[in-house]
Amino acid sequence: MHASCSSLQIPVGFAISVLGGCLLSPALQAADTRVPHGAVQQSAPPSKEAQAQYHILAGELAAGRHQPQVAAEEFLKALDFVSDASLASRATMLALSANNAELSLATARRWLKLEPTSLEAREVILRLALRAGLADDAFEQCVAIVNDHPG
DSSP states (O other): OEEEEEEEEEHHHHHHHHHHHHHTOOOHHHHHHOTTTTTTOOOOEEEEHHHHHHHHHHHHHHTTTTTTTHHHHHHHHHTTTTOOOHHHHHHHHHHHHHTTTHHHHHHHHHHHOOOOOOOHHHHHHHHHHHHHHEEEEEEEEHHHHHHSSOO
């Protein structure tokens, strides 16, 4: 008896014995990673880099779907795991485009923390502070702008 596949004919007994041999292979048996019944399998928690990558990917997907607030929130979450001023800047721009003053202020402050000499971050904080009536914050940014960027 033969199994046929187009013009190739393989004896059925041969095919069964090859597959059976593969199933009984010590390499495949060693690769069996099933957890015994009742046992708890513990995995290592994701690394900070992996968690940041997750939030960055989620943020990029949201930005691509024209959801700037969601994107800014995800980038802000990523900043809990990595220190990246350019990511904070992008989060700020997205929060501003979402017209979310509170989120914009939070992302701009994170940006300034990561890049203390950033004139752009200071300007965003200054404008948002003025709109929100936060005179002390606005004055602080004005003084810093004058002191850090003479001329």
